[in-house]
Amino acid sequence: DAGITQSPRHKVTETGTPVTLRCHQTENHRYMYWYRQDPGHGLRLIHYSYGVKDTDKGEVSDGYSVSRSKTEDFLLTLESATSSQTSVYFCAIRENMNTEAFFGQGTRLTVV
Amino acid sequence: DAKTTQPPSMDCAEGRAANLPCNHSTISGNEYVYWYRQIHSQGPQYIIHGLKNNETNEMASLIITEDRKSSTLILPHATLRDTAVYYCIVDTTGTASKLTFGTGTRLQVTL
Numbered sequence A: 001d002a003g004i005t006q007s008p009r010h011k012v013t014e015t016g017t018p019v020t021l022r023c024h025q026t027e028n029h030r031y032m033y034w035y036r037q038d039p040g041h042g043l044r045l046i047h048y049s050y051g052v053k054d055t056d057k058g059e060v061s062d063g064y065s066v067s068r069s070k071t072e073d074f075l076l077t078l079e080s081a082t083s084s085q086t087s088v089y090f091c092a093i094r095e096n097m098n099t100e101a102f103f104g105q106g107t108r109l110t111v112v
Numbered sequence B: 001d002a003k004t005t006q007p008p009s010m011d012c013a014e015g016r017a018a019n020l021p022c023n024h025s026t027i028s029g030n031e032y033v034y035w036y037r038q039i040h041s042q043g044p045q046y047i048i049h050g051l052k053n054n055e056t057n058e059m060a061s062l063i064i065t066e067d068r069k070s071s072t073l074i075l076p077h078a079t080l081r082d083t084a085v086y087y088c089i090v091d092t093t094g095t096a097s098k099l100t101f102g103t104g105t106r107l108q109v110t111l
Helices: none
Strands: A004-007 A010-013 A019-025 A031-037 A043-051 A054-057 A064-070 A073-078 A087-094 A101-103 A107-111 B009-013 B018-023 B031-038 B045-050 B061-064 B070-075 B084-092 B105-110
Touching (some): A004 A087, A019 A087, A031 A064, A031 A073, A043 A064, A073 A087, B045 B061, B045 B070
Antiparallel strands (some): A031 A043, A087 A107, B018 B070, B031 B045, B031 B084
16 A cells, blocks of 8 residues: 555544644655545545645635645645535645556544 | 546446446547546545556556547446446646546446
8 A cells, every 4th residue: 555644534623723634655756635525526626736845726725725845744724624624635645647646544524 | 637527327237347438528638537436435546547548457447539538447347346436537747737536426336
């Protein structure tokens, strides 16, 4: 299995609090992605990174920010969590374009 | 990135071939076709990808039409463990490789 770890795996937080999810990889892959998945929906891209300090927005980036200060870590931050951000969050890594992506096990976030 | 269209659901009898279609009529010359699947609430799993030639690996075969506007994923002998949501994705080869998922096809394999 690809070396990709998401933390925490489960989190319950209150509305208005900041939350940071971490994606850690041991594969030295260039690309990293954050997705969210809600019931009955496919995965929707939040942000992605194509290198250290190189990030770009996906289709549902409002309310989220990311940082990638080193190759192995890609952080997703909810500055002020809202109930609409209750979801399962998946991280993915990819060595390069034209290669397969490997996904983490997901983080279930509940905002109450 | 080009959009993809897949049927929302399909059924297949165990042991039979499952043929999952995908339409990507706006695909560009530098875009690959990828297939992933997601079993229950696990992270998606890569299956196969290709540019214009047919591809085969230990999991499946990918047939891409000559005009590249559609493709078919073939699971040669479906088992109950192949029950999953299957996603067809078209992705650019450029730096902005977003790997955008659609809604996929829910494949139900039955006895």
